[in-house]
Amino acid sequence: MTSDFSSLEDQLREATAELDQVVARARVDLARFERDNQPTPAELRDLQESAERGDLGFDMQELARRVDEGQDSWAAIFSGDSPNSILLQGLLTRMIAENGEATRAAIEEDDDFDPFPPTEDL
Known part of the structure; x- marks a missing residue:
């Protein structure tokens, strides 16, 4: 049972890390867009x-x-x-x-x- 939760926790950490990367890229892209379109x-x-x-x-x-x-x-x-x-x-x-x-x-x-x-x- 513990290994099931451990696996889920690992998946959640991976998904969270991936989401953080996507959000960071989106922020960089938005900043570039705003800068380039002033x-x-x-x-x-x-x-x-x-x-x-x-x-x-x-x-x-x-x-x-x-x-x-x-x-x-x-x-x-x-x-x-x-x-x-x-x-x-x-x-x-x-x-x-x-x-x-x-x-x-x-x-x-x-x-x-x-x-x-x-x-x-x-």
Whole structure:
């Protein structure tokens, strides 16, 4: 009976170690993705200017005002850490409506795109 539990404990330790490795890899991948996808200072400046002019809608103009006044930052807004992130909803909804079909077509035409990556990549 003791050997049965010993075997189960060994299996549990192995599974836990494997899960820890997967989680560690996922954290590294997420950090790399976040680092590689940060907007450049020039992109943030362009965004700020477009939003201030009202080119991106009233909500984005309001966000630009808050960023300009130091009440918020684009990093906090885009990460969802800002309570004002909800103001992105209008722009995102418009962007999906305007670009959804083109995005779908581009994905369908991309032979390298795989919505189901191999399990070793997870």
